[in-house]
Amino acid sequence: MRIDLHCHSTASDGTDTPAELVRKAAAAGLDVVALTDHDTTRGHAEAIAALPAGLTLVTGAELSCRIDGISMHMLAYLFDPEEPALLAERELVRDDRVPRARAMVARIQELGVPVTWEQVARIAGDGSVGRPHVATALVELGVVPTVSDAFTPDWLADGGRAFVEKHETDPFEAIRLIKGAGGVAVFAHPAASKRGRTVPESAIAKMAAAGLDGLEVDHMDHDPDTRVRLRGLAGELGLLATGSSDYHGSRKTVALGEYTTDPEVYGEITRRATGAFPVPGTGGA
Numbered sequence: 001m002r003i004d005l006h007c008h009s010t011a012s013d014g015t016d017t018p019a020e021l022v023r024k025a026a027a028a029g030l031d032v033v034a035l036t037d038h039d040t041t042r043g044h045a046e047a048i049a050a051l052p053a054g055l056t057l058v059t060g061a062e063l064s065c066r067i068d069g070i071s072m073h074m075l076a077y078l079f080d081p082e083e084p085a086l087l088a089e090r091e092l093v094r095d096d097r098v099p100r101a102r103a104m105v106a107r108i109q110e111l112g113v114p115v116t117w118e119q120v121a122r123i124a125g126d127g128s129v130g131r132p133h134v135a136t137a138l139v140e141l142g143v144v145p146t147v148s149d150a151f152t153p154d155w156l157a158d159g160g161r162a163f164v165e166k167h168e169t170d171p172f173e174a175i176r177l178i179k180g181a182g183g184v185a186v187f188a189h190p191a192a193s194k195r196g197r198t199v200p201e202s203a204i205a206k207m208a209a210a211g212l213d214g215l216e217v218d219h220m221d222h223d224p225d226t227r228v229r230l231r232g233l234a235g236e237l238g239l240l241a242t243g244s245s246d247y248h249g250s251r252k253t254v255a256l257g258e259y260t261t262d263p264e265v266y267g268e269i270t271r272r273a274t275g276a277f278p279v280p281g282t283g284g285a
Contacts, residue, residue, distance in 0.1 A: 003032040003261040005058060005269075006075060006188065006216065006244030010125060011035075011043030012062075013132040015249030018043035019050035022281070026052040028256040032266060032278070034058035034077065034244070039093045040128050041081040051281035058269075058278050062188060063178075064093050066168035070197045071158050072187065074174045075216065075242075078273030079183025086177040093167050094128055100166040101129045107162040108134070108155075113143055131156045132251055147251055151195060158196035175211050182275025186214040186242055191230055192221035201233060208237040213272060218243025218259040220252075240265050 008014035009021045016024060018035060021043075025033040033055060035047050044059050051057050060077040079086060101120055108115045115137050123140075124133040135150030144150045153160045169177075171187075178185040187207065191198050204215070217230045218241075234241040243259040246252070270278055 001031040001263045001266070002029055002257055003263060003266045004030055004245050004247070004257050004259070005032075005034040005060075005077070005186075005242055005261050005266070006036050006062070006219075007033055007247040007256065008037050008062075008249075009035060009043045009047070010127050011040055012037035012128045013124075013130050013248060013251065014127075015251050018047035021247075021249075022047050022051050022055060022057065025256055026055045026281070030055060030257050032056045032058060033256070034060050034075075036060040036062045036075055036077075038062050038128050038130060039064055039090050039097075041090075044081070048279050051279060053281050053283040055281040056278045057281070059276055060183075061090065063090070063174050064166070064168045065171040065174050067171050067199060067203060070199055071168060071195075072171060072199055073189070074169075074171055074178070075186040075188045076174075076178040076181075077184040077186065077269055078276045078278070079178055079181035080275035081181075083181035083275065086181040086183075089169055089173075089177055093169065096167040097129050100164050101131075101134060103164040104131070104134050104156070104162050107164065108138070111161060113138070113141060115141060132248070134162075136251065148194075171207055172210050175207060179211050182273060184213045184269050184272050185211065186216055186240070186269075187212060188216045189219045189221050189246065190215055191226045192219070194221055204233065205237055208239055212239060213269070214240030214242050214265070216244055217241040218261075219246060220254045220259065221246075240268055242269075 009018040063074045135147040215234045242261045
């Protein structure tokens with residue numbers, strides 16, 4: 001089995017619609033794909049309706065969190081999307097995205113770049129607006145060559161010249177909410193140092209004690225030595241070690257299925273989840 005447990009669609013900051021994403025996942029030879037848009041489940045219904053035969057969909061979301069001033073992401077799998085407490089927190093984070101993006105546009109304008117809110121809103125479309133959309137605007141204007149190049153101290157990295165904070169959930173609260181909604185919690189790309197400061201291992205150990213289920217180990221932002229270290233840490237803490245592409249369509253260079261999760265780990269995730277179940281494809285539209 002080939003299993004990719006971290007993908008984004010146009011419901012947040014990916015460039016493929018949910019329907020396109022699942023069709024491309026099947027074409028890439030995946031058996032299981034997770035749709036984990038930022039702080040939203042809005043793409044799930046479309047993905048399910050288009051799900052090809054032979055492909056299973058894991059519903060999820062990537063929650064924006066912050067601990068001790070460090071931004072981090074928590075992957076939530078197979079939770080009840082209507083559970084009131086987690087739904088309210090997702091809406092709180094999502095509602096802060098537009099004023100935050102507007103503030104980043106204003107800062108970039110102050111730095112002499114003629115970016116506009118209308119441009120960023122066009123790029124975001126119906127998705128949950130975020131830094132990748134602002135970064136894409138900088139690429140369109142020729143300020144930086146790629147989206148990744150916008151995530152530097154000069155522009156949009158944490159603490160960068162155009163960075164603006166948004167509401168982010170305490171990770172211990174996120175774990176509590178995910179578990180309360182019957183879901184499984186996995187710390188996304190925990191050692192992605194290119195994105196800014198990373199969470200210390202001592203804090204990860206505390207999260208494990210609080211109910212964290214796993215670490216995303218195999219990821220494009222982790223070099224081989226980092227993957228070895230994280231796999232060892234997961235073993236020490238009794239955490240599942242997952243692998244995922246973190247696919248964003250054309251917004252990133254990584255391909256669907258470039259990094260995958262072991263079938264036994266996937267099986268354990270499905271065994272732990274009580275809020276929702278994987279959806280087998282029957283041949284979507």
